[in-house]
Amino acid sequence: MQRKFNRAGKSKVFGDSGYDENLASVYEKLTNMMGKVAEADETATFLERLSSGRTAFELGIGNGRVAVPLSECGVRVEGIDNSDCMLELLAKRTDLIKAWKGDIADFSLEERYDLVYCVHGTFTLLCGRAEQIACLRSAAKALDDEGALVIELRVPDLDGFVSCQKITTTLVDRENTILNAEVHDPLNQNLRSTLLWFSGTSVRRFPQHIRYVYHQELDTMAEYVGLKLVERWGDWGGGAFTDVSKRHISVYRRTTS
Numbered sequence: 001m002q003r004k005f006n007r008a009g010k011s012k013v014f015g016d017s018g019y020d021e022n023l024a025s026v027y028e029k030l031t032n033m034m035g036k037v038a039e040a041d042e043t044a045t046f047l048e049r050l051s052s053g054r055t056a057f058e059l060g061i062g063n064g065r066v067a068v069p070l071s072e073c074g075v076r077v078e079g080i081d082n083s084d085c086m087l088e089l090l091a092k093r094t095d096l097i098k099a100w101k102g103d104i105a106d107f108s109l110e111e112r113y114d115l116v117y118c119v120h121g122t123f124t125l126l127c128g129r130a131e132q133i134a135c136l137r138s139a140a141k142a143l144d145d146e147g148a149l150v151i152e153l154r155v156p157d158l159d160g161f162v163s164c165q166k167i168t169t170t171l172v173d174r175e176n177t178i179l180n181a182e183v184h185d186p187l188n189q190n191l192r193s194t195l196l197w198f199s200g201t202s203v204r205r206f207p208q209h210i211r212y213v214y215h216q217e218l219d220t221m222a223e224y225v226g227l228k229l230v231e232r233w234g235d236w237g238g239g240a241f242t243d244v245s246k247r248h249i250s251v252y253r254r255t256t257s
């Protein structure tokens with residue numbers, strides 16, 4: 001991801017999200033180690049309920065971690081992603097899911113869906129507030145009158161930063177050491193990070209850039225484009241969202257048809 005700055009110091013995001021061949025080649029392994037593959041079936045069960053078993057559209061569909069089990073529940077799933085490499089991974093897994101290249105910050109669809117969803121923090125890969133609002137606006141337009149938009153986001157974790165920098169140990173086992181080095185830009189609510197994966201004699205780097213949002217800002221942006229919050233959970237199993245939750249799953253519906 002690259003940024004351009006104008007005279008007012010405001011930045012415009014352009015380019016792709018870093019899901020290149022390097023990251024795509026280890027995506028499954030990485031998500032498995034982070035426990036995200038193990039929870040995919042539970043995620044699909046949650047989403048099936050909101051799609052009423054009919055149609056769903058995923059923003060940033062990736063390798064189909066969630067889309068594949070959701071389609072196995074009988075839901076017709078489609079989606080977009082801006083990474084050719086991730087779309088190739090999905091195509092290798094299934095030909096039941098129609099997915100194409102597109103930008104979640106700016107898309108329009110011919111069809112309307114019972115469910116539009118964006119999971120695993122993908123929404124925050126849009127690094128500007130304008131892009132995030134544009135995403136919500138496009139998603140609202142893609143919803144059927146009774147449709148639901150589901151967004152899964154991590155609660156921003158800004159503890160432990162010293163001089164806007166933090167290094168976290170993400171995983172250590174006999175074969176792997178994974179560290180995450182982050183730099184915080186509080187004015188833009190941006191976090192730039194690099195995941196450093198040491199394994200054997202190799203080290204791989206996976207840079208990422210996000211704009212974090214708290215749940216209340218997400219609600220305000222959603223309201224701005226004609227969506228209202230109808231449910232909020234702390235996990236896919238229906239656990240409550242509390243002051244110690246590490247993430248939230250927020251469900252919105254249209255306020256107008």
Ligand SMILES: C[S@@+](CC[C@H](N)C(=O)[O-])C[C@H]1O[C@@H](n2cnc3c(N)ncnc32)[C@H](O)[C@@H]1O
Pocket residue numbers: 016017019031059060061062063064065066080081082083086102103104105119120121122125126
């Ligand atoms: C964290 S991964 C999630 C993938 C999948 N949804 C999952 O849950 O495993 C983020 C995905 O969003 C895609 N992505 C990031 N920014 C995007 C954008 N602006 N437009 C479309 N896809 C994007 C990436 O290529 C990647 O496949």
